[in-house]
Amino acid sequence: MGTASNQRRRRRAAVLFLDWLEQQPGQTWQERWNASEIADDPRSDWRLTVASWARDAGRTGTIGHDGLVAAVTSGLGQLLYADVLRPPMSWLVTSPIRFPLGREIPRLRDPHGFATLAEQATTTGLSFDQRRHAIEQVSVILAAKGGTLADITVGDCLELIELRDRRKAEGAGHPGWGFYQLLHALGHFPPDAPTTLRMLDRRFGNQLSVEELVDQYALACRPVRDLLVAYLAEHRPRLDYASLKQLAYHLAKLFWKDLESHHPGIDSLRLPPDIATAWKSRTAVKTVIVRTADGHQVETSEARADAATLLTTVRALYLDLSHWASEEPERWAAWAVPCPVRRTDIGATKDAARRKSRMDQRTRERLPHLPALRRHVDNARVHAAALLKTADRTPPGETFSRGATSLRRTRIATGSSRIWAEDPVTSTRRDLTREDDTAFWTWAAVEVLHATGIRIEELTELSHHSLVQYRLPSTGELVPLLHIAPSKNDLERLLVISPELADVLAAIIHRVRDAAGAVPLVVPYDVHEHEFTPAMPVLFQHRHGADARPISAGTIRRWITDAANGMGLTDASGALLDFKPHDFRRIFATEAIMNGMPPHICQLIMGHANINTTMGYKAVYPEEAITGHRAYLARRRDLRPSTEYRSPTDEEWEEFLGHFEHRKVSLGTCGRAYGTGCIHEHPCIRCPLLRTEPAQLPRLLEIRDNLLARIDEAREHGWLGEVDGLNVSLSAANNKIAQLEESVRRTTDLGMPRFHDVAPHTITPSTGPHPDPDA
The missing domain is CATH 1.10.443.10 (Intergrase catalytic core)
Known part of the structure; x- marks a missing residue:
């Protein structure tokens, strides 16, 4: 709240700004604000206008110029916090003079709502700066629209986002869209409201029309541009959007735009042999940027991997136009010309190899x-x-x-x-x-x-x-x-x-x-x-x-x-x-x-x-x-x-599927591939393909102890051949134990749940006959 002197200073500042508003036409404070000159030009330093009036009216008192300008700023701020004035959102975003809306409005307008918003921000893992930016943006909406957090609509959020995007285009910062996700998570929006503002962003979710797909390459020849638009429109019903976009890129960018760049003024699909040959030579290579071993990026040329695809696409354009010319001559006959790409130019077999x-x-x-x-x-x-x-x-x-x-x-x-x-x-x-x-x-x-x-x-x-x-x-x-x-x-x-x-x-x-x-x-x-x-x-x-x-x-x-x-x-x-x-x-x-x-x-x-x-x-x-x-x-x-x-x-x-049943052994699972039998005649303890299960560690320790006892017995009787064989099994058992203990240690550190705890459902086959897949 501040000290008593601070409160008196704020009160005097608010009265000073209200006295200036009284000079404006209108019945209410908001009408007087709307009629004032500073409401029409938020980009200027509006403080100087009010300070000039205060000096002419003798309202400066003992404060100097700097103190008067600060008082004007504080006066308008008090009226904003108290919901006396509601400048449009565009004014608040564009004004070069900033107000601590994110600090004062949560304290004065909707403390419970902002506390819930801050709690939700902490729950979702927002950083301190992201949380502060979200509260500031919500405060801007309340300063312009009034009400509480529950009164904010999706349209209010979109209006603020559009203004922020415009400011970003002008070089200003962009604090993000986190405020919308927080409001949506609190349940302040209707059930059909977008989950994220990305769904309403013009950069997402928009399929360009065939005209826009061609026009993005700025073709100079209007007749050819119209032809490519009509050609893409003919193919649009049978193509998905990704294929349509790729077709436009090949024909408009790599084909015709390349010709216009190297041969200005070209206006016909009938290409002279030298121009066609030069274009096919250029399509065979492309410029790429590669990173060297020392981390530097260098520009180099390499063979175009899809050169055959590009040539096939252009050849298809010419062949389609020739075919369509016989069906609709009034529309396509003017473009039926010899194709510059011969069948031998493509070499599909060689390209595939x-x-x-x-x-x-x-x-x-x-x-x-x-x-x-x-x-x-x-x-x-x-x-x-x-x-x-x-x-x-x-x-x-x-x-x-x-x-x-x-x-x-x-x-x-x-x-x-x-x-x-x-x-x-x-x-x-x-x-x-x-x-x-x-x-x-x-x-x-x-x-x-x-x-x-x-x-x-x-x-x-x-x-x-x-x-x-x-x-x-x-x-x-x-x-x-x-x-x-x-x-x-x-x-x-x-x-x-x-x-x-x-x-x-x-x-x-x-x-x-x-x-x-x-x-x-x-x-x-x-x-x-x-x-x-x-x-x-x-x-x-x-x-x-x-x-x-x-x-x-x-x-x-x-x-x-x-x-x-x-x-x-x-x-x-x-x-x-x-x-x-x-x-x-x-x-x-x-x-x-x-x-x-x-x-x-x-x-x-x-x-x-x-x-x-x-x-x-x-x-x-x-x-x-x-x-x-x-x-x-x-x-x-x-x-x-x-x-x-x-x-x-x-x-x-x-x-x-039955192969996996036959891989189950006492110590775990055999990892042999499908269609192969056991090449070790089932000495699983020695086999590197055995995947031991952690639950079988006691059994593995028992096998090791048994091997030690058998080795001692064989040595007592002088069975040296038996000792050699048992030592091989003992070494394999020790390796399995070491691998299993390491696996158990890593699994314990990660705290991973087992697969059957996370699989949402299980397929259980019916006991009847196997269904016909074609039925």
């Missing part, structure tokens, strides 16, 4: 480094989590260490949900909360992509509903499955979840669950169709201010690239060896087929419509080609019948 070679080489370069990448992201996750945990226990201003890293806990405002630290030597600040978030999701993405071979779009669409369990009809054992929703080819499929993948998925769900134990619903954004999809409990999500958002495919790509670059791996040319999400898909297909999985089974798991696509993903190694060719000559007719390259029958699929 080169693409296959590039893909295989990329897989062969990255496959040996995949274990190192997995260890790197896992170590980074563990280190970031430990660093964050240590910093959380450290008082602000104190120094702490974790491994070789020494940091000092940063002193920040009270109530911040983020933990910051700084280097004691360089004073560089680090957001440890964000580092832990990035490290965890990078590890999760790498592990899921490696274990499943799914596409990056399918990864971002994984939800809690994707986790199901299948009950085997013969034994009743539960087999965890991962349901992949229809994506590129509209094919849904079920993948068997390995124990390692189950641990990763359980850790993800454990991290994203809210206080009630549920996976929060978020609104995904389809970057290809430029539209928001219904809210789903997606697994790859994190908080972005007050908004829980799905992690985008672009963010995952950037995190994986940063992790790979951090290892400093280089290829044969010395450039950094980057990993893309699709590399894991190729590696998955290569490892699966090389380890004995039949190609038609791999095709189902990969979700390919054609088995040739699956075989194209599998990298070919030189020694494998030689061995495979020799085996082909000797065994093709007997062991590789043509019927293998087909869709599996129900019996084959049942045999594939």
Whole structure:
């Protein structure tokens, strides 16, 4: 409230401003404000206008010029806080003179509502600055509209956002949209109100029309521009938006805009031979920016990977126009001209062979480094989590260490949900909360992509509903499955979840669950169709201010690239060896087929419509080609019948599922691949494929003790051959015990729930006959 002298000073300031308002026409204070000159020009220093009147009226008293200007500011502020005046929101946002609305209005207008808002901000994990900005923006709305927090509408929020965006375009700051998420979480909006303002942002959720898709490239020739618009309109009904946008990019940007840039004034599709040849030469290469091993970015030229696609698209344009000219000559005949792209220019067979070679080489370069990448992201996750945990226990201003890293806990405002630290030597600040978030999701993405071979779009669409369990009809054992929703080819499929993948998925769900134990619903954004999809409990999500958002495919790509670059791996040319999400898909297909999985089974798991696509993903190694060719000559007719390259029958699929029943042994699970028998004649204790279960540790210790006793007995009787064999088994048992104890230790540190605790439902087959899939 302030001292008595401060209250008197504020009262005199308010009276001074009211006296100036009395000079304006109108019946109420608000009408006089609206009629004043300062209400029409918020960008000027309106304080000087009122101060000039006060000096002319002899109202300065003993205060000087600076004191008079400060009194004018304070006077208008008191009237705003008390809801005497309500300037429009545009005036409050644009005025160069700022008021402490975020401090005074919560104290005077709706203290309970603002206290609830601040509590919600703390619950959602907003930082101190984000919480302060949210309260300031809500205060601006109340200052302009009046009422309480419960009276704020979605339209009020949109009006403020548009004004803020306009100010941002003019170079002003943008405090974010967190205030809307907080108001929405408090239940102040109708049920059909957008969950996030991103759904109403013009940059999201808008599919450009065919005219806008072409006009964004600013083509100079209007007739050709109109032709391309009409051509895209003809193809629009049969294309999704992503394909339509790609078609516009090829024809308008890479084809015609390139011709206009190099040949100004061109206005006909009939290209002279020299111009056509020059254009095809330019399309064969593109300029890219690559990062060298020392971290520098250099500009270089490389062959365009989709050059054949571009040539095919342009050739299709000319052929379509020629065909349509015979059907609608009045509309298309003027554009029916010879095509500059011949069939021999495309060379689809040669291009496919080169693409296959590039893909295989990329897989062969990255496959040996995949274990190192997995260890790197896992170590980074563990280190970031430990660093964050240590910093959380450290008082602000104190120094702490974790491994070789020494940091000092940063002193920040009270109530911040983020933990910051700084280097004691360089004073560089680090957001440890964000580092832990990035490290965890990078590890999760790498592990899921490696274990499943799914596409990056399918990864971002994984939800809690994707986790199901299948009950085997013969034994009743539960087999965890991962349901992949229809994506590129509209094919849904079920993948068997390995124990390692189950641990990763359980850790993800454990991290994203809210206080009630549920996976929060978020609104995904389809970057290809430029539209928001219904809210789903997606697994790859994190908080972005007050908004829980799905992690985008672009963010995952950037995190994986940063992790790979951090290892400093280089290829044969010395450039950094980057990993893309699709590399894991190729590696998955290569490892699966090389380890004995039949190609038609791999095709189902990969979700390919054609088995040739699956075989194209599998990298070919030189020694494998030689061995495979020799085996082909000797065994093709007997062991590789043509019927293998087909869709599996129900019996084959049942045999594939039954394989997992036969892997169960007393100490755990056998990890041998499908279609292979035990090559060690079942000495499981010595087998490296045995995955021991933590619950079997006492049995394993009993086996070790029994082996020690048998070794002593054999030595007493002089059975030296028996001693050698038992020592081999003893060494294997000790290794298994050490691995199991390490696994138990890591699992205990992470606190991961088991898979069957997080799978939302279980598939139990019916006891009747197997249903016909085509019925």
